Amino acid sequence: MSTDAIVVLKEDHKNVKRLFKEFQAAEDGPAEAKAEIVKQILAELTVHTYLENEVMYPEVRRLVPDLEEDILESYEEHHVADVLCMELFTMTPDDERFDAKVNVLIESVTHHIDEEEHEWFPKVRTALGRNQLQELGARMQQLRPDAPTKPVEPKALHKALEAMRA
Ligand SMILES: [Fe+2]
Numbered sequence: 113m114s115t116d117a118i119v120v121l122k123e124d125h126k127n128v129k130r131l132f133k134e135f136q137a138a139e140d141g142p143a144e145a146k147a148e149i150v151k152q153i154l155a156e157l158t159v160h161t162y163l164e165n166e167v168m169y170p171e172v173r174r175l176v177p178d179l180e181e182d183i184l185e186s187y188e189e190h191h192v193a194d195v196l197c198m199e200l201f202t203m204t205p206d207d208e209r210f211d212a213k214v215n216v217l218i219e220s221v222t223h224h225i226d227e228e229e230h231e232w233f234p235k236v237r238t239a240l241g242r243n244q245l246q247e248l249g250a251r252m253q254q255l256r257p258d259a260p261t262k263p264v265e266p267k268a269l270h271k272a273l274e275a276m277r278a
C-alpha cells in the first residue's frame with residue numbers, strides 16, 4: 113500500500129466524511145447510535161489531527177516556507193476542532209446543544225479538509241518529491257498506533273481553565 117503522505121491523509125479525510133454522513137442520517141434516530149457515531153468521529157479526528165500536527169504540518173512548514181500562512185491557519189482550525197471535540201467528549205445526545213455542536217464540527221472540519229485538499233496539498237505535491245512524500249507518510253503510519261484516540265484539553269485552554277479554577 114502506498115505510504116504517500118497525501119494519499120494517507122486523504123484516506124483519513126474520506127473516513128471522517130463517511131462518519132459525518134452517517135451522523136447526519138442518524139440525527140433523528142436513537143441516541144445510542146448517535147453517541148456511537150460521534151465517539152468514532154472524535155477518535156478519527158483526534159488521531160488524524162495528531163499525525164498532521166506531529167509530522168505533516170511541521171515538515172511542510174520547514175520544507176515549503178511559502179506555505180507558512182496556510183499552515184498557521186490550519187493549526188488554528190485544528191485548535192477550533194480540538195475545542196469542539198473536547199466539549200462533545202463530555203456531552204451526551206440528550207443535551208440540547210449536542211446536535212448543534214456536532215453540526216458545527218462537521219461544517220468547520222469539512223471546510224478545513226477542502227482547504228487542505230484543494231488549496232495546499234497540491235502545492236506540497238509540487239514542492240516535495242515522491243520520495244519525501246513517501247517518507248512523511250511512512251512516519252505518520254508508524255506513529256498511528258501510538259496516537260491518542262480521545263480528545264485532550266488543548267494546552268492553552270488547559271492553562272486558562274486552571275487559572276479560573278485557582
Ligand atoms: Fe488538518
Ligand SMILES: [Fe+2]
Nearest residue numbers: 121164225228
Ligand atoms: Fe487533514
